[in-house]
Amino acid sequence: MPVFHPIDVDEAVELLARRGPRRILAGGTDEMVRINHGAAVGEGEEIVCLNNITELRSWAFESDRGVLVIGAAVPWTELASGAIATLCPSLAEAARTVGSPQIRNAGTLGGNVATASPAGDGLCAAVALDAVAVIRSAAGSRRVPVAELVTGPKQTGLGPEELITSFEIPLTEGYQGYAKVGVRNAMVISIAGACLVVDEQHGISRLALGSVGPTILRCPEAEPLITDVILNRSGNTARLDEIVDSVRSAARPIDDHRATADYRRHAVGVLARRLVTRAISAREENNT
Amino acid sequence: MSDVIAATRERAVLGTSPTRPDAPAKVSGQFDFASDLTADGAVWGATLRSPHPHARIRSLDISPALAIDGVRTVLTADDVPGTNSFGLISSDQPVFAVDIVRFVGEPVAAVAADDPETCRRALEAIIVDYEILPALIDPEAALDPATPAIHPLGNVVRHQRIICGDPDINGEVTVEGDYEIGMQDQAFLGLEAALAIPDADGTGIELQIATQWLHEDRQQIARCLGLPEESVRLTLAGVGGAFGGREDISLQVHACLLALRVGRPIRMHYSRSESFLGHVHRHPARIWMRHHADRNGHLVKVEARYVFDGGAYASTSSAVLINAVTHTQGPYRCENAVVDGYAVRTNHLPCGAMRGFGVVQACFAHESQMDRLAAACGLDVLEIRRRNAMESGDRLITGQTVTSVAPVRRCIDETEALPLPDKAVGHGDHPYSLPGGAGLTTDTTDVVRGIGYAVSIKNLMYSEGFDDYSTARCTIENGVVSIKFATAEVGQGFVTLAGQIARSVLGVDEVVLEPIDTGVGSAGSTSASRQTWMSGGAVKEACELARDSVIASVALARGVEPGQLELLGTEIVDPIDGWRIAMTDAIQGVSVNEEAVYRHRPTVALNELGQGACHTAFAFAAHRAVVDVDVELGLVKVVQIATAQDVGRALNPISVIGQIEGGIAQGLGLAVMEEIVQVDGVIRNASFTDYLLPTIADMPPVEIALIEEPDPEAPLGAKGVGEPPTISSTPAIVAAIRDAIAQRHPEATPLSRVPVRPSDVVDAFRGLRPTDHDR
């Protein structure tokens, strides 16, 4: 099977535009697992590797727009520490929970989003961060919010000739955090995850839930309550319980071999309360 | 354990911890595991497996596979020249399914092709028309005589009762409970692999194989191939772990059949997902127990009922069951018992040997019961165990007298005396030391720390009248000492120990270990914690015979009586005439060839009432677990395990510690995460993505006290140490989790199944009001 190593995005999208089946390979940490599990490589299929495209493996902070631009093939290890971790702590917390050091050295946010697993840790953070995917093809480019790009479990609106080149994340002032429940203490697939991003400037917050629905879910009803509790310091047990109940009713979990729907619903409520509690303490610490 | 390392003497004799002979190759990645082997002209083999738990094969068409370029052959049941069945105890499992498949993964055909990808396409091309039959997946239903038999030998593999003392006696205090143990996988890292090389004339075969018992494999393979045993030669290939999962035949017969048919060497490897289907697992079990005690907590009677789900084929189910029922009382004195045990057949994955072999299941139940009994009697959990602790000379519920050293009290006392973790919640050495780990789910205030204890007894060696022996040969030729045995080195370190024994007995420093193969008598299985005792005994005897013959030739040359000479360290000494000669000099020019067969003392089968001295010897251990539990989310971080283990004598302290730490990791896995999930007879997690093993972020530090009371019945004073760590670590961890839950929710239902899933913790208290957790 032919494997191509384009060195820039133009070359990559040209390869993708050629007739015949194509497959994009970034870190390969999802794709190789699929192949190992017997996903046949089709007759005449060609692989387009992203590893040599510097542009996709770089990131930049565009201070004029207040936007962090992260190349789709930047590996988790880079997202987990250093400057990105300071600018965008919830993405870094999500990155640190992905797999093992080996997986984090290879795997990428682009692959995570394109895989569109409801358990994708980076995907959950990207949705809470209101990230926008920048998509290129030989025909042109488009920008789609990650939340809209992912349409169902393992389903996206990406065409076969399209490539995600980067994610644009608007930077915000305020607490952000990610928490994920798994059955072991590292290298585990999420059975319930939550990412909270508080935007103090605009007076809003976004809570995204992972592994409790067919895609990452937002909590439109709980979010104003959360904002109120955090920004107006109106937190008390009853209000927190209200948030937990609202989050639990937003969840649409299923039973599978990893966990029961009942437990996932319970857990995601607990995570929401804890993230809100952390946001309140973080704010108190900052103000003292 | 730095004192252990400091104790290392210069000579690599017994009691020291020399470097393993295979360590440099393993550490540098140069060790040849079975999957690394190849030969000139080798082609590949692969197995077609049933996708259904129970189905009739209406038709099987291999012709599309044979038509593929590069496919060398396709074999089915029709191509088995010998008996189309194998099995460790009863030969009830077909090499290839005939008419009926009985579990998801049952082999239906095998192919040989030029490369793995062509093998895969050939398997896809084979057309099997299945008529799906109702699957028997409820082990209780298997006991119902009205349930249709899924195998000609019936659905009950074995039923064993134990009636001891007065079955009708009652205690002043009784506690009872239902317990459940999930299916655990051995999860050895080196997957099943073999290289089969046919003889040029096609009348015999050489198999290089990762296994636990070469001679048993040979016997079963020869029967299936229709060849005399001498024509089947086995060599041990590098084994990457076993834990019981390599006792049964997996790809051995298929690889040999393909090689003989194609006339070329065959390489065969399982993938991880195939491995889950291709070897037996730990039996899932349901256990009911009722314990009777007097008011002071002295055990009066144990009652139990066991149902072990053996899956589709018998494997070692009957022996596993016997281990469970005969260990019902645990390491405690008890004079009366009524026990009923069943091992049944279902359309689940076949189950057989795994580290702990039936005792893991029994121990989880009896230790959970001892905690309940302590509560019912108002006693501390350790106090009730001390009051009942078994001693050497006590009689078991089978009527067998425990003749082994039995330091149960010491195990308990020394475990309790080991230091507790000095770090508070959330201050462990690992960055992710809170429950939930890297997931950052948990804050310090969410955590409750719990402590639990458990104690175990484990039989060593094979039981029930089995002729259990091991063979070793010591030769001295041209001044070189060589040892030969067929003992499977699966990672446990027998190759290290054999050298230590030879050096100690013979007083030489250089010892050559010959290849491990069927060119010498059987060593028995590397299982049942038996090789240090059994093969250790055989190597020791062979070396003693060789030593005596060297001394005899020295005596002859010197014209003295051999009895006048003795070996002191590395020298033969004549204390009367006052001369000495180095053993390395004494062996020059002598030619010695001594073989020894070691047998442990005979055992007997159980009678209908479960009476009889069916076991050989016993080892004991106690475990203390300290766990941090995020009760609200049901997440657990095991903080520390402390253990005192009855090892007899630590012949190689580092190896012993390795067994203890590794065994605890496996016990921890069963306690909180490891489980094969089957839904309607179909495995749902045949990969390490979803079959979770403990990582370094899950495995805690282990505090160890080795209890060294040499056992007079053991040839080297040493007991087997491999299994006890896996046995009582699991219930200790679960007891600690219960303790943590109870601190927040005193009325919570006690956990009764392993692995403990987060939802089990949450369900234990839900519906109850949190006592102090209104945040």
Ligand SMILES: Cc1cc2nc3c(=O)[nH]c(=O)nc-3n(C[C@H](O)[C@H](O)[C@H](O)COP(=O)(O)OP(=O)(O)OC[C@H]3O[C@@H](n4cnc5c(N)ncnc54)[C@H](O)[C@@H]3O)c2cc1C
């Ligand atoms: C052991 C292990 C542990 C793991 N643990 C976690 C975990 O904890 N959390 C988690 O979320 N995931 C986990 N994963 C899954 C995986 O690592 C992540 O989803 C990772 O982010 C995938 O990125 P990748 O670059 O390796 O993708 P690849 O495997 O290279 O690609 C995945 C898919 O995305 C497509 N794709 C990749 N890049 C692009 C692009 N730029 N534009 C368009 N399509 C693209 C590919 O064609 C493919 O279909 C784990 C995987 C393994 C093997």
